[in-house]
Amino acid sequence: MNTTGPHISAPARPIIRQLDEAAINRIAAGEVVERPASAVKELVENALDAGARRISVDYADGGKTLIRVTDDGCGMTAQDLPLALSRHATSKIDGSDLLNIHSFGFRGEALPSLGAVGRLTITSRTADSDAMMIAVSGGRTEALRPAALTVGTVVELRDLFYATPARLKFMRSDRAEAMAIAEVIKRLTLAEPEVGFTLRDVSGGEARVMFRADPVSGDFFDALRGRVSTVLGRDFADNALAIDAPRDGLRLVGYAALPTYSRGSSAAQYLFVNGRPVQDRQLFGALRAAYMDVLGRDRHPAAVLNVECDPQWVDVNVHPAKSEVRFRDPALVRALIVSSLRHALAEAGHRASSTVGAETLGAFQAEAGGPARVYQMDRPSAGAISRGFALQAPMGFAEAPSARFDAPLPTADVSRPLGAARAQVHENYIIAQTADGMVIVDQHAAHERLVYERLKAQRDGAGIAAQALLIPDIIEFSANDCARLLDAASDLAALGLVIEAFGGSAIAVRETPAILGRVDAAALLRDILDDLADLGSSDRLQARMDAVLSRMACHGSVRSGRQMRPEEMNALLREMEATPLSGQCNHGRPTYVELKLADIEKLFGRR
Structure with a gap:
């Protein structure tokens, strides 16, 4: 019987090898791009960092065969395009301070990762240069060529994971992947109320608008109220309390719903840190604690909340997908959320x-058929x-x-x-x-x-x-x-x-x-x-x-x-x-x- 451990296969010394660029990008893609929704998130965040005011997202077959993101941002020149496909090439930071992050992206991994596992085409034009196009398929980059485009960028990703077919086995149904894409877009629309978003399903050659959010003007709370009405419905906006609570250099802003407007799941909870959508369990735990005294165990609060702080106080580089963060003083953030929400609920x-x-x-309303409704249990005499x-x-x-x-x-x-x-x-x-x-x-x-x-x-x-x-x-x-x-x-x-x-x-x-x-x-x-x-x-x-x-x-x-x-x-x-x-x-x-x-x-x- 062989009792050798799984990592002890031969007495020979293993050889250390330098992986080639294509393998490195495919590995990076496994961390950054988990599913079509992850690709959409990275591309839309790039568009927001480029200053786009209108963003259109098209997908087919749940994003498996096509994802196209069109924006009216600042665009890229012919010199920028090849560099954008290189790993760790970014316009967001200069590398001197990894804590002073003011943008959605900063690692320079998304585009080369997508190009390593799919067929990626980028067409872009700046205000003072001609439009150019570059394509990369399975890690192989083609030469630049002229294109036709107004100012902005169009990123088209076809056949996601065709270069890593094993990943396709882990994809869910087209409907499930499409719902995940829609959820990503909704979170980003709440982060940027002044930007217009359109999401379309172009499967079968027919474009169907699945979600649309027009730009909202006005001050922050008016703009956010208009956007939450679009994303979460008018009922949420009508039954939510405006939150604006500064404390010790932090600030909590947004809307939190009344306890009687609770939900059966946490799907209506949207949390942000400096405008970045996060899925951070400590923040969700603080939200749950704030409502602990007014909700049953099977009910969940609804909220759209943003924690504002000095970027130096939070590390956004602790998760490959940037979905979790680490605060310098997590207890202070938790206390801010709990005390602010409890105070607002008490004030209501x-x-x-x-x-x-x-x-x-x-x-x-009258019910069709069935037994009569029972209004009162039998009781003893008066x-x-x-x-x-x-x-x-x-x-x-x-x-x-x-x-x-x-x-x-x-x-x-x-x-x-x-x-x-x-x-x-x-x-x-x-x-x-x-x-x-x-x-x-x-x-x-x-x-x-x-x-x-x-x-x-x-x-x-x-x-x-x-x-x-x-x-x-x-x-x-x-x-x-x-x-x-x-x-x-x-x-x-x-x-x-x-x-x-x-x-x-x-x-x-x-x-x-x-x-x-x-x-x-x-x-x-x-x-x-x-x-x-x-x-x-x-x-x-x-x-x-x-x-x-x-x-x-x-x-x-x-x-x-x-x-x-x-x-x-x-x-x-x-x-x-x-x-x-x-x-x-x-x-x-x-x-x-x-x-x-x-x-x-x-x-x-x-x-």
């Missing part, structure tokens, strides 16, 4: 997304309900089992944002009249959020109480894990979890947050370690404590099935208006629905 007060009302109106909920009234809400709602209601101000209470139906929903419509409030969900915010304020005001363990928990970890936990010890202590070194590779847990009760310290620390390894920080302990407060709020709030007097209902509405985040419950669901009078009249054919 009781506001909920407008799509909630639209979905409600849609639910009113007397049993009254006795059962008599002792559940929170502070300030006195139970009135004999309350009747057929009597005239006291006068209240309908001009208030949530209006004046007019009735309670099914012992759970408050109907309020506003100046131009009506509001339906889920009394339990709304009061749950109010109680939850009160509990958090009390916790934060008095500090987080810790309980000392009679016998400390001694937990063994690896040396690296111990060091990582001890580095975070001061942050954990502020949350009531006190740990210290216990010699060797062990950690002693001295105190735990009192609110959590009995804690499996080993499991908790392992979860925190996972977060530290993945994101560089952990909100696990904070989330655990918030979950406990959320459960307490649920049990201490007005229950479904409890009758409320008119003054109680109006008091609930006024407190909602004054409480941050009251537009959604602790799990991210809306606490109220607003219907405009015009929409209600349409239901009855009055308009």
Whole structure:
């Protein structure tokens, strides 16, 4: 039986060889160009760096047989074209400072890599020179020849990976590759709102416009709002909060959606660093942490955010596709994102997304066939309900089992944002009249959020109480894990979890947050370690404590099935208006629905 290792094949000394230029370019292409969408990204970024104001992208068969990028940028001369096909030849930097990067591209690898694995043709013209064309196929460059073109550049890539056919086996369907191209274009359009983009599918000889974004003028927020309306839809723009938060030399700008405009996946999250689209897990982790207290685990926020900073503070040269970055102070960036978004969401007060009302109106439409909709579970008798909920009234809400709602209601101000209470139906929903419509409030969900915010304020005001363990928990970890936990010890202590070194590779847990009760310290620390390894920080302990407060709020709030007097209902509405985040419950669901009078009249054919 041969037990020789896979890298020990012969006793002869291996020979070190210098790879030829074609092999080097094909290897580089494997890092830079993963699929057709990667080629589109590199070519469009080159067009943006050339100062293009309009960019057109054509593709066929998902980009496998054709990718053509046309721009009106500054163009290239006959002397520039051969040099552009040489590795590490670039106009973006001079090589003296690899951290001071102000452009999308800077390595000079994209064009020679594409020419090494496909059939590449570049036609270009500057304002003061004639148009010229150069072609390279499988790494073999042809001679320059004259061409016809206005100022700008056309880059045409045919038969991607024909020179490396093994890569073709890893391509997905034409539809999947086309969707990936569209996603790349959408991200770049959000990075450059003042540039016009057109994406066309020219498969079969017929050009179909798949996406179009015209240039948007105005100041930054107006331009970005217009562009996000095009890319993400008008609903996102109408239900997003403008973010402009400077802090310690950093600045976070963009739009973040209300929690009630959440999504079932992270597809509507677009993050940028100095205008560069990135897929950085630390930034996405910070975005998730900012919404942690207002969304359920299966929901994801929607946002378009750009972190602006001195280019010297961020290294964009840590990933072949430049999709990840490394900050000099990642904790500061994370704190900026989390604190800015939480502040903006709190400032939004009781506001909920407008799509909630639209979905409600849609639910009113008649359904074709099927069983009748069930609106209410079977319940005990009214007397049993009254006795059962008599002792559940929170502070300030006195139970009135004999309350009747057929009597005239006291006068209240309908001009208030949530209006004046007019009735309670099914012992759970408050109907309020506003100046131009009506509001339906889920009394339990709304009061749950109010109680939850009160509990958090009390916790934060008095500090987080810790309980000392009679016998400390001694937990063994690896040396690296111990060091990582001890580095975070001061942050954990502020949350009531006190740990210290216990010699060797062990950690002693001295105190735990009192609110959590009995804690499996080993499991908790392992979860925190996972977060530290993945994101560089952990909100696990904070989330655990918030979950406990959320459960307490649920049990201490007005229950479904409890009758409320008119003054109680109006008091609930006024407190909602004054409480941050009251537009959604602790799990991210809306606490109220607003219907405009015009929409209600349409239901009855009055308009």
